[in-house]
Amino acid sequence: MKTSCEHHQDCMQLIQKILDGEASxxxxxxxxxNKDQCLPCQKGYELELSLKKNLKSKCQLSCPxxxxxxxxxxxxxxxxxxSILIPLFC
Amino acid sequence: xxxxxxxxxxxxxxxxxxxxxxxxxxxxxxYNFALKLTGDEDDAQDLVxxxxxxxxxxxxxxxxxxxxxxxxxxxxxxxxxxDYRKKSRGPSKVEFEWxxxxxxxxxxxxxxxxxxxxxxxxxxxxxxxxxTAALQSLPxxxxxxxxxxxxxxxxxxxxxxxxxxxxxxxxxxxxxxxTLLKTKLVNYAKTKGYN
Numbered sequence: 001m002k003t004s005c006e007h008h009q010d011c012m013q014l015i016q017k018i019l020d021g022e023a024s025x026x027x028x029x030x031x032x033x034n035k036d037q038c039l040p041c042q043k044g045y046e047l048e049l050s051l052k053k054n055l056k057s058k059c060q061l062s063c064p065x066x067x068x069x070x071x072x073x074x075x076x077x078x079x080x081x082x083s084i085l086i087p088l089f090c
Numbered sequence: 091x092x093x094x095x096x097x098x099x100x101x102x103x104x105x106x107x108x109x110x111x112x113x114x115x116x117x118x119x120x121y122n123f124a125l126k127l128t129g130d131e132d133d134a135q136d137l138v139x140x141x142x143x144x145x146x147x148x149x150x151x152x153x154x155x156x157x158x159x160x161x162x163x164x165x166x167x168x169x170x171x172x173d174y175r176k177k178s179r180g181p182s183k184v185e186f187e188w189x190x191x192x193x194x195x196x197x198x199x200x201x202x203x204x205x206x207x208x209x210x211x212x213x214x215x216x217x218x219x220x221x222t223a224a225l226q227s228l229p230x231x232x233x234x235x236x237x238x239x240x241x242x243x244x245x246x247x248x249x250x251x252x253x254x255x256x257x258x259x260x261x262x263x264x265x266x267x268x269t270l271l272k273t274k275l276v277n278y279a280k281t282k283g284y285n
Contacts, residue, residue: 043209050210055236055241056240060118060122064121068117070139075146078143
């Protein structure tokens with residue numbers, strides 16, 4: 001197995017494209033065929049995958065209920081206001 | 091704000107229904123995006139509320155069945171740039187441009203050799219707060235593209251529409267943003283003694 005990759009820069013960009021779901025079938029097949037022979041590409045793939053997974057799973061928050069309540073209230077008041085004003089001008 | 095205007099008028103009741111059905115399911119994602127852009131809970135709450143009221147105001151330009159989340163994110167992003175960016179914390183546009191140029195150079199954001207020090211296991215061991223802190227320390231345009239891609243899973247094409255930039259720029263900016271994020275994580279891992 002190779003311990004250094006002469007195309008590492010290109011491979012890292014391809015890895016990100018694959019993980020983002022933007023690579024073609026041919027690009028994926030090329031990378032899979034190469035990955036088993038290249039240690040830096042394997043490590044790079046694992047790192048990019050873990051980064052993507054951890055960002056998704058560890059950096060999410062829920063919207064506080066009070067905001068949702070405030071938005072619904074403002075929309076309700078807006079609708080009331082419009083319902084009152086429209087007959088006055090029609 | 092640029093929005094496509096269609097020939098469609100909702101009644102007040104229908105507009106409210108569309109709002110509840112199409113927009114409300116994306117509140118968590120919008121709040122997350124707003125909080126990570128502004129870095130401040132009060133600003134994030136205001137930004138989400140303003141975005142929702144603007145979305146309601148322009149609801150006649152929304153096509154039911156199309157991707158409501160991308161439409162809302164575009165409004166939120168424009169709202170942030172126009173009204174909140176000046177007062178929010180984080181690096182300015184000038185700093186962003188400097189960072190983008192400084193890590194691009196001739197070699198299109200080459201992967202620094204020290205990334206070999208950052209292992210997948212190290213990232214797996216990090217806490218959410220630690221990864222979030224690294225993300226928050228990025229210039230806002232880099233932060234924005236990572237959130238859209240990795241947290242919200244928008245396609246490159248959708249991101250290009252939300253950010254008003256070509257797909258090629260999406261690809262290169264994303265790569266640079268990730269390079270910078272890994273730099274932050276490597277430095278953080280070293281200071282905290284992660285192996």
